[in-house]
Amino acid sequence: MTIPGSGPAATEPPAPVLLTEPAEGTPDVVVDLDALARAATRIAGGHGPIAVDTERASGYRYSQRAYLVQVRRQGAGTFLIDPVAVDDQVDPLIEALGADEWVLHAASQDLPCLADLGLRPARLFDTELAGRLAGFERVALGTLVELLLGYRLEKGHGAADWSRRPLPVDWLNYAALDVELLIQLREALEDVLGEQGKLDWALEEFEALRVAEPPPPRKEPWRRTSGIHSVRTPRGLASIRALWETRDGMARERDIAPGRVLPDSAIIQAASVNPADEQALLLLPVFKGRAQRRLAGSWMRALRAAAQLPKSELPDPAPPSDGPPPANRWADKDPEAAARLSAARSALHKIAEDHRLPVENLLQPDLVRRTCWQPPADVDADSVASALRAGGARNWQVGLTLDALTAALKTTAA
DSSP states (O other): OOOTTSOOOSSOOOOOEEESSOTTOOOOEEOSHHHHHHHHHHHHHSEEEEEEEEEOOTTTOSSOOOSEEEEEEETTEEEEEOTTTTTTOOHHHHHHHTTSEEEESSHHHHHHHHHHTTOOOSEEEEHHHHHHHHTOSOOOHHHHHHHHHOEEEOOOOTTSOTTOSSOOHHHHHHHHHHHHTHHHHHHHHHHHHHHHTOHHHHHHHHHHHHHOOOOOOOSOGGGGOTTGGGOOSHHHHHHHHHHHHHHHHHHHHHTOOHHHHSOHHHHHHHHHHOOSSHHHHTTSTGGGSHHHHHHHHHHHHHHHHHHTOOGGGSOOSSOOOSSOOOGGGHHHHOHHHHHHHHHHHHHHHHHHHHTTOOHHHHSOHHHHHHHHHSOOSSOSHHHHHHHHHHTTOOHHHHHHHHHHHHHHTTOOOO
């Protein structure tokens, strides 16, 4: 098998085979408890790892729930399960998946909505993460399947509204194909990682991903409004916050993606213009639509509430942060820290290149910045290793980077 970075193959590979539907035909969707019990029995009777995927409706719905769960196992076949139709009562599936290894692609996207259903893997293999560690430049599922297995998957429905019912046949084929070759891809990637001496690294990464706690809620999620950088006054930011929170409440109540209730661009424009009344608001482009005319009163109430806030309750233009300042300010704020960070980045890039790894997988950039900004009081191998492990670094990462990072942390400004 050709390993990334080992040079071109001696002969031109054959053209990939296009797959437009599963080899066994389009599976029926499991929509009742009896069918779920039968599917679970067949899955439990299969053998080997279990390919798992989900489809959500992120661009259409507020919730990040799974609207379809795809499962495939050797000796059992492929199953498309509608958790909504069975009121999320998937106990037979939980039991069938048991303690066997799950194979997912980009598992961090699917594990949260699977956990909401009570589905949690006892062991995990993430083919996207495996591809990154193996040094592949592109790690999309279709790319890896084509490169390693010689098949091209029919794609095109990943961003569809999977809350729609009934689901079209071509969507079902797309969903089934996402798990059709996932087990074979897992085996191919395991071979590559083994040849590169990285399999133990990957297993450690998979386990860390499997047991990771969900991130805490953002303290001020409204600050992620696209275009917010163009509004610099506390009063303008208060207007953005008020509109964002009003929109979020509507979206949550109606289970609609917030951007479909009111686009970010409209929030920024209203906060920038600060219309005096509903008539002025309705002159703004997005607010001229029929839906926005019905909601104009709600938007104006939010804007007026922001306008009446006392100065003490206005948001700070600088977003709150518990970490170091942006790296481009370090040279002015702390030249010694800037020197440490420059040395660390240079050393880590060299290690990443030598091992054909993305540098962000070698060591999390945020951890590098935090450690360089505030290193241990006494910099030595033991203290740096402790700091890295406290920041979530895995054993293989510490082993590869400890010496270089310890030396970088001793760097002084010129």
